[in-house]
Amino acid sequence: MTTLDERLALSLHEERFRAVLASVFGVAALVLAAVGLYSLTARQVFERRQEIGIRAALGARPRHVRALMLRDGLIALGMGLAIGMPAAYAAAHSARALLFGVAPTDPHLILTAVGVLALTALLASLIPANRASRIDPSVALRE
Numbered sequence: 001m002t003t004l005d006e007r008l009a010l011s012l013h014e015e016r017f018r019a020v021l022a023s024v025f026g027v028a029a030l031v032l033a034a035v036g037l038y039s040l041t042a043r044q045v046f047e048r049r050q051e052i053g054i055r056a057a058l059g060a061r062p063r064h065v066r067a068l069m070l071r072d073g074l075i076a077l078g079m080g081l082a083i084g085m086p087a088a089y090a091a092a093h094s095a096r097a098l099l100f101g102v103a104p105t106d107p108h109l110i111l112t113a114v115g116v117l118a119l120t121a122l123l124a125s126l127i128p129a130n131r132a133s134r135i136d137p138s139v140a141l142r143e
Helices: 004-011 013-047 049-057 062-094 107-133 137-142
Strands: none
Touching: 004 013, 013 049, 013 062, 013 107, 049 062, 049 137, 062 107
């Protein structure tokens, strides 16, 4: 004999496992996206250090250089969203059976996901952008 709470917990065990597994994979995907965007922006800063040095030598302020690098990171985010949103919409309908109590096209859920991705992209691009704003023009032009 078992209590109703125990039976309910046993019946939901598989669904909870799927939810935890999906959450772990989602966080792993977010971390991989952040590392990829950081790497892309850091590589752009490295390749464009002479250009940044020239800009700084001609009077560009550090905030302008930072904004230039952040803009590049946010352009990558925009392209990823333009490709990913239709793909996510198509995949969400095929995963409808796995969702409980949430519609795959819930606007609050979509806006939250886009907000988290935008914040992650901003933070991943901010470190290389700050590094670019501190490039010494004399050192960059000598390289």
